[in-house]
Amino acid sequence: MLRESGITLKEALEMECLKDCRLIAGFEGYNNVITRVNIMADPDIIYWVSEGELLLTTAYFFKTAHIDEQIQFIKELSKRNLSGIAIKIYPYLERLPREVIDLANHLKFPIIELDYQIPFTDIITPIFKEIFNKQASLLQKIEDLHENLMNIILTGGGVKDIITTLIQTVGNPILIKNHYFEDFIYGDAIYPWSYEELENKIEIFLKNNINNKRLKETYSTKLKIDDKMLDTAFIPIKVKSSVYGYIIVIASEKSITNFDIVSIETASAIIAVESLRRISIQEVENRYKAEFFEDLISFDKIRKNKAIERALYYNFDKQALYNIVTIHFSQRDLNIENQYDFDQYKNKAIHIINSICSYENTTFLATSKGSTINILFMWKNGKDLKSKIDNIVTEINKKIKEKMNLAKYKIGIGRPYEGLENAFKSLKDAEKAIEAGKKYVDAEIIDFDELGIYKIFCQDNLKEELMKFYRSTLMPLCEYDTKRNTELVRTLEVYFETNGNLKKMSQKLFTHYNTILYRINRICEITDMDLNDEHDRFSLETALKIKKMMGNV
Numbered sequence: 001m002l003r004e005s006g007i008t009l010k011e012a013l014e015m016e017c018l019k020d021c022r023l024i025a026g027f028e029g030y031n032n033v034i035t036r037v038n039i040m041a042d043p044d045i046i047y048w049v050s051e052g053e054l055l056l057t058t059a060y061f062f063k064t065a066h067i068d069e070q071i072q073f074i075k076e077l078s079k080r081n082l083s084g085i086a087i088k089i090y091p092y093l094e095r096l097p098r099e100v101i102d103l104a105n106h107l108k109f110p111i112i113e114l115d116y117q118i119p120f121t122d123i124i125t126p127i128f129k130e131i132f133n134k135q136a137s138l139l140q141k142i143e144d145l146h147e148n149l150m151n152i153i154l155t156g157g158g159v160k161d162i163i164t165t166l167i168q169t170v171g172n173p174i175l176i177k178n179h180y181f182e183d184f185i186y187g188d189a190i191y192p193w194s195y196e197e198l199e200n201k202i203e204i205f206l207k208n209n210i211n212n213k214r215l216k217e218t219y220s221t222k223l224k225i226d227d228k229m230l231d232t233a234f235i236p237i238k239v240k241s242s243v244y245g246y247i248i249v250i251a252s253e254k255s256i257t258n259f260d261i262v263s264i265e266t267a268s269a270i271i272a273v274e275s276l277r278r279i280s281i282q283e284v285e286n287r288y289k290a291e292f293f294e295d296l297i298s299f300d301k302i303r304k305n306k307a308i309e310r311a312l313y314y315n316f317d318k319q320a321l322y323n324i325v326t327i328h329f330s331q332r333d334l335n336i337e338n339q340y341d342f343d344q345y346k347n348k349a350i351h352i353i354n355s356i357c358s359y360e361n362t363t364f365l366a367t368s369k370g371s372t373i374n375i376l377f378m379w380k381n382g383k384d385l386k387s388k389i390d391n392i393v394t395e396i397n398k399k400i401k402e403k404m405n406l407a408k409y410k411i412g413i414g415r416p417y418e419g420l421e422n423a424f425k426s427l428k429d430a431e432k433a434i435e436a437g438k439k440y441v442d443a444e445i446i447d448f449d450e451l452g453i454y455k456i457f458c459q460d461n462l463k464e465e466l467m468k469f470y471r472s473t474l475m476p477l478c479e480y481d482t483k484r485n486t487e488l489v490r491t492l493e494v495y496f497e498t499n500g501n502l503k504k505m506s507q508k509l510f511t512h513y514n515t516i517l518y519r520i521n522r523i524c525e526i527t528d529m530d531l532n533d534e535h536d537r538f539s540l541e542t543a544l545k546i547k548k549m550m551g552n553v
Contacts, residue, residue, distance in 0.1 A: 006033045009032045009110055012034055012127055017118065023110055026105060026110035029108045040056065052082070055082055057086070062087070063092045075107070078107040086113075087114060090116045145263050153273075164188045166264060171253050172253050172254060177248060180275065180279060202248060205223060220233050221234070232248060234248055235265055247271065296420070297427055318421075319418070322376060324376050324427045325413050326374050326411070327412075328409060328411075345404065346373060350368060352399050360395075362377060364376060393413060410437040413430060470547060473543040477492070496541050502520075
């Protein structure tokens with residue numbers, strides 16, 4: 001129990017109502033904190049007592065109960081973290097049993113001998129009054145702090161000024177980890193550690209506890225900093241039940257008290273409002289960018305021309321080279337419970353992308369729609385262009401994987417085209433690369449230029465012809481497998497995977513060599529094609545790729 005929530009046993013014994021009373025056991029619990037006072041009518045009271053209570057009673061129970069019951073009773077009170085027990089020993093007993101006294105000393109559980117002439121009400125009323133006054137004083141301090149923090153915001157101050165004020169109030173180092181903007185914010189105070197080490201410790205702790213639901217509320221733990229284990233409290237900054245970051249206080253100067261926690265929790269609501277303001281500004285910017293991008297890729301000439309006229313606002317040269325990178329989130333993280341959280345998650349991804357692209361000194365525009373983020377890049381010339389694009393996309397992929405726990409996503413890279421009016425072609429490429437990644441390319445990053453023959457398969461106007469080709473080549477074999485419950489299509493796939501090596505096929509399929517030979521002959525009979533013929537081999541291999549691309553056909 002934290003000291004400022006009540007008064008200590010020592011303070012109570014110094015009050016007028018207890019001046020003729022004395023502590024007779026459990027002396028090491030002298031500084032236990034009293035938050036309430038209760039009266040014992042019978043020993044069943046142990047089922048209703050609370051942590052921090054001072055229990056008042058007579059020695060009647062100790063006179064009538066067996067010594068084992070008395071010992072068990074004291075153990076239970078200590079186990080339930082009562083501040084102590086005050087007993088009117090006289091006239092029921094001359095003294096408490098030695099076993100009870102020894103146990104109380106061992107458990108550091110205070111026992112006070114009360115003056116039998118003092119009514120319990122004369123003890124309860126003044127103690128409650130003292131506790132109330134102390135808690136009222138605490139509330140007043142918190143209210144004054146809240147008013148002070150609000151004045152900081154209303155007079156143009158920021159989150160850094162709030163942290164500086166909190167540090168002065170609680171007397172320990174405080175910083176903020178903002179999940180949304182991926183930054184740490186410090187006050188003006190001097191921190192006794194390396195910022196890099198401190199941030200690294202916090203990042204590791206949060207990453208290891210990403211699914212810890214208790215972190216949605218104030219959470220206390222220990223962090224090892226400079227080879228010292230320090231008490232650390234994480235107070236969440238919450239908006240609409242979503243955690244946007246934490247105010248972190250580290251007990252390097254003194255212990256963290258209840259007043260400290262309540263003070264910081266008061267500040268967290270104000271910081272949440274300030275975070276919302278920053279987010280709102282970014283969302284407005286994103287909205288304008290999204291409108292520009294939608295106009296730019298539109299087939300409506302009026303909208304497209306309107307976007308091209310506004311290109312200079314985003315530092316785009318109409319005649320430069322442009323390519324688009326698309327990130328498609330196909331599955332939400334388990335911690336994302338609703339559309340609002342998912343939208344904020346995408347906005348966080350845009351913030352990460354903006355940071356990376358700005359660092360690379362690249363002219364770009366990132367915008368989101370649905371489950372997709374599109375990044376429009378401008379390039380002044382084609383020199384080392386592929387290397388530049390690959391480096392940026394690789395870094396984006398690395399940071400999204402590191403900073404965001406998205407379960408599944410694909411990144412498609414469109415080809416560069418000359419002229420801003422042709423940027424939509426690169427978007428089509430990027431979308432086809434994503435589509436290819438869903439069906440037959442097992443990679444997170446898919447460059448349309450590197451799809452090879454799959455680029456042909458991605459052409460919408462060829463789909464009907466591809467289906468006709470599939471039906472005339474591989475479909476009879478698929479139907480035969482379905483009817484006879486055989487594995488001839490799988491055998492054909494392994495045939496191409498092993499370049500027709502029958503021994504390797506036998507090993508991979510765990511099947512006898514003669515059985516493989518028999519299956520090859522049946523494949524040739526059913527498809528009416530010869531695997532020894534180069535043209536027929538190419539046709540069957542292409543048909544397998546079409547089947548994979550088309551899914552369940």
